[in-house]
Amino acid sequence: MNRARSDLTQASVSASLSQAVLHAASRLGLGREALMEQCGFDPAQLSDPDARIPFATQERLWQALSRLPLSEPGLAVGSNLAPGPFSVLGYLLQSSATLGEALAAALRYQRLVGEGGEVQLLEREQELQLLYRPLHPDLPATRTRVLALMACWVQMFQPLLAEFRPLRAQFVHDEPADLAPYQAIFPCPLQFAADDYGIVLPRALADAPLIQANPPLQSLLRQHAEALLARLPSEGLSARVVVLLGEQLARGEPDRQQLARSLALSERSLQRHLAEEGSSYQQLLNDTRRQLAERYLQDGQLPATEIALLLGYSEPSVFFRAFRQWSGMTPGEYRQRHARQDS
Known part of the structure; x- marks a missing residue:
């Protein structure tokens, strides 16, 4: 991450x-x-x-x-x-x-x-x-x-x-x-x-609005920022996709088409380039969700239903099934085991 x-x-x-x-x-x-x-x-x-x-x-x-x-x-x-x-x-x-x-x-x-x-x-x-x-x-x-x-x-x-x-x-x-x-x-x-x-x-x-908001200036600055970012050594497409997935998840179900557009790629090109790196969109999405889920559960602050929303699931039951497939445990069982290990 x-x-x-x-x-x-x-x-x-x-x-x-x-x-x-x-x-x-x-x-x-x-x-x-x-x-x-x-x-x-x-x-x-x-x-x-x-x-x-x-x-x-x-x-x-x-x-x-x-x-x-x-x-x-x-x-x-x-x-x-x-x-x-x-x-x-x-x-x-x-x-x-x-x-x-x-x-x-x-x-x-x-x-x-x-x-x-x-x-x-x-x-x-x-x-x-x-x-x-x-x-x-x-x-x-x-x-x-x-x-x-x-x-x-x-x-x-x-x-x-x-x-x-x-x-x-x-x-x-x-x-x-x-x-x-x-x-x-x-x-x-x-x-x-x-x-x-x-x-x-x-x-x-x-x-909250910022006092110096200036949309026309911001548009010009973004263009310059994008150009500078493109000059930096590449981190690899998979790493960039993981970052964008983390940003999208808190707003709901990730949008693959929107993610591809933000990378200046078509969905087909996105999949092809990820395959060349030995990965796929779905694999990265699952891995990102699992890592975030484990972190939230270990923190012990949020109920599992709220974690499901933070991971972009429309229903908590879908998250529960996915987590059981990942770990062989329910979110509650995972949290209890982690708490026992800490104690």
């Missing part, structure tokens, strides 16, 4: 993001030229905002920033980042009609910013969970990098939404001794030792 590349030697980030992080570091008192030399940046790489920088190069920059004599360097960097670090994506988000539309664009075009992790959007009961899952969470500078990203999210959306009131901000690491840097940025309760980094919003906020 993860779109992020597993090989750090292939992952890359946008030059515009690197420029913005260097600018934020300068505002915090670090010398830009010395920092570039220390981290191995080629000045020519930064001249084109649409160019790409190896993730490993930028990781050295985050490592240098993590050594700043501050309580939480990532939050300090993030509070000094402007929308520019996201280049075309940042402006695309700001010109969206609603928050939900902006988040959908963030999911589709996130690779334009970088491949150091994956943004995910989960809808659970009355919550809209905007999560970030880093590619290699054990890297020493991951905490600094992710906190900077989360702070930047808040900095971007606060001015655009009249009712920007997160339900909570959550962090994978344990609660630090000094909460002041967190409280200064996140206007909500804080949760530490969580499963994922993320900001949780009221689900109703997805329909």
Whole structure:
């Protein structure tokens, strides 16, 4: 399900993001030229905002920033980042009609910013969970990098939404001794030792209009974003189909024709290309549903009937039959077994 590349030697980030992080570091008192030399940046790489920088190069920059004599360097960097670090994506988000539309664009075009992790959007009961899952969470500078990203999210959306009131901000690491840097940025309760980094919003906020909505500008930005996305190395059709299926399922039964159109393919071409990769649409749909079903059941928060709806089934009974075929158990039996194993 993860779109992020597993090989750090292939992952890359946008030059515009690197420029913005260097600018934020300068505002915090670090010398830009010395920092570039220390981290191995080629000045020519930064001249084109649409160019790409190896993730490993930028990781050295985050490592240098993590050594700043501050309580939480990532939050300090993030509070000094402007929308520019996201280049075309940042402006695309700001010109969206609603928050939900902006988040959908963030999911589709996130690779334009970088491949150091994956943004995910989960809808659970009355919550809209905007999560970030880093590619290699054990890297020493991951905490600094992710906190900077989360702070930047808040900095971007606060001015655009009249009712920007997160339900909570959550962090994978344990609660630090000094909460002041967190409280200064996140206007909500804080949760530490969580499963994922993320900001949780009221689900109703997805329909909230953005102050800077500009449909004509957004149309132009989307065209540019699509062109940039096409220039990135391909992830393989199967991986792209899985991502689109995950987005469609929460809205009901997936539409194969619509999915094919979003990939600029006919249904027949979609099936042929998937077969060349040793897969099929139905297999990917079944695998995606099974993985999501197991995750929801292990979480233990949602009733099986609601999970059926989240997986795009019109009737819970259809989901129950499918799950029994996958696992040899009913959803209830699977959940009980998982709970016993945890205990």
